[in-house]
Amino acid sequence: MNIKQIIQKWWILSLKYTKDNYTNIRQKFQELCSISLKYTKDNYTNIRQGLLNIKDKTLETETFNKDSNKETKKNVDNDDFDKTLEHIKEQKQRNKELENLMFEKTIIELKNGFIRNQANISNQITESKNNLTKEQLKIFYQCVTLINPIKDKNFNYYAISVKDFCDKLGFNKSNRTWLISELRKMLRQTFEIESSDGDYIGYTIFSSLRYRQVEQQIDIRFNNDMMPFLLALKDKFTRIDQVKYINQFNSKYAIRFYALLKDYRKMNYRDFEIDTLTKIFLLPKSYTTSYTRLYSKVIKPAIDEINKYSDLWIKEPKIIKKQGKKVIEFRLYFSNKSTQLSNDFFNELNRLYIKHNDFNFFYKSLWFGDTTNEPIKIDNIATNNDTYYQLFCNNITDRPYYQTPDKKAFIATIINGIFNAIEWKFNHTKLSQFNINKLQSNNDILETYIKYFYTMNQ
Known part of the structure; x- marks a missing residue:
């Protein structure tokens, strides 16, 4: 459905109101319908803002009605006052219907919570510059598991209970203020990508994150600009087989290193230039001049967490390039714990079998x-x-x-x-x-x- 049809449907719905306080709203819709005839991608933002302004106007009218009712209650009998309250309830319901109609979204309700474990992400996102906290990184990777990279052609709207959302991510579901604050911050976060020719672009991650108090539900939808990085991935992508490991990490650096190594899952090592690492992690510049500080504050704690909580086993970093005494580049050797454990188990049990013969x-x-x-x-x-x-x-x-x-x-x-x-x-x-x-x-x-x-x- 295009923007013109959305506006026209909402306008027709609003015509059912004959109260004087909706006159301005109907007139505004007429103006917007005229604008929509000239609809282009460039003026979509202005039209959408107009719709939101109307929503705000409706809420203002509703507040006015409530205040007026306080005075009216003194002069009308109980029956009339009840009718007035009923009208306000109907008005609220109508506002909700209008809002849902504007966004025209089909919500997939996740009755069983997050059921997929795998997240596939373009390596451009894995290697991007971002300032997400550990909580925000966990939200991102967990929400990516909702996407089926093979079947999905577009992003869907998802609805999940607050309990399932928080339980999966290890958040306190009773702390409503903190959770809403995190969702609000998440809407402002971006992945920043710079190409080799100097081009720069920033991508907002989510188009909407909605906390529904009455339903105790969170609605989720990714920004359409993220489609090239999360849908129809054929090569050069990071595959996180089990997002549960990320949810156990206590630092954002462990999450970032884990994803970067998973990007090289077909190899057993990855090299890191300290200047590049400092840039994409948004680390203090002092870390570029002191490898000791970088190692003690970032690298070592991340390695310890990954070795403790995940399916990877990382060896101590090996310095592979210096400029004088300054460390320029280091290498991390890693292996899948299951593969390594399987090999060790085979060797040990085979040795014991030969002993018993x-x-x-x-x-x-x-x-x-x-x-x-x-x-x-x-x-x-x-x-x-x-x-x-x-x-x-x-x-x-x-x-x-x-x-x-x-x-x-x-x-x-x-x-x-x-x-x-x-x-x-x-x-x-x-x-x-x-x-x-x-x-x-x-x-x-x-x-x-x-x-x-x-x-x-x-």
Whole structure:
């Protein structure tokens, strides 16, 4: 629906009012309808502002009516006064209908809260200059999970309960003043991008963030200018597989570094020029002259948080370029914890198997293969005329779950399946005897996984 149709519909709706206090409003709509005939993209802002002015005028009229009613109440009987109050209620409802008609939006109500975990963002946004706080960065990345980058062609309006919104982000839902303040600040935040040829452009992130007090609901919509950076992403984009890790970070620098490393997810290191880092992080200029200060205030705390709370493991930075004594560039080596842990688990369990030299070492272990929906128990490992190594599970003896003539591949499949089963158990069940959330290093987690492996065989 174009702006002309919106204005005309609202005008027709307003004609239903015959009260004198709406005369000015009808006249104003006539003027706006004339303006809309000359509608262009450039004058849209003026037309929209006119609509908002009308809304303000309506509210002023409503306030006038309320004040007038105080005097009227002294001179009219109760029935007349009740009719006046009823008229005010109808007027409020009409104002709400007019407002919804103006924006003509279809709201997707998120009855189950945030259900997607993945956020895809153009690397131009990941590498942009911005001054978002840690709370604002969490809001941005969590809201991006609402977008389906494959199916969505445009941005939608979303409505989510205040409780679900705050619970997911770790905010205090009872602090209404603080939450509204954050939403207001978020509407003013931008991502700033400068091209190599000197062009500069700033993008406002959201077109609207609305807090509904009565419904206890938050309405969300991204700014259309953000479409190239969040929709139809084919290459050169940052994929955050689990936004939950970002929500656990306590500093904005941990969030920024995490996203920048995820941008290089197909590699195992990324180089950072200190001048560029200082610019996009909006750090004090003193950090460019003192690597020690930059390391202690920004880099080291971010690495510690990422290693503690996320799926990445980062090594200490390596200085790769200096200008005299001044550090110009450093490198961060990183790996996916799951991949590294999987490799370590395989090596350790394979070593223990070689030590025992017996397939019974894996007996009663849980195993999670490509064809199973959840972990199943290993019942037996056998050979078929010394030709195939066979794996039997879940008391099914007439057919193996897996078989191969290659013993090395067979052992690898068993160990990897056991690792996947343990991962599943820790992610989907509460194992009180193993508090995995308090473990901070891969070695601690590996030791816990091996310990759990032995409990399965008892």
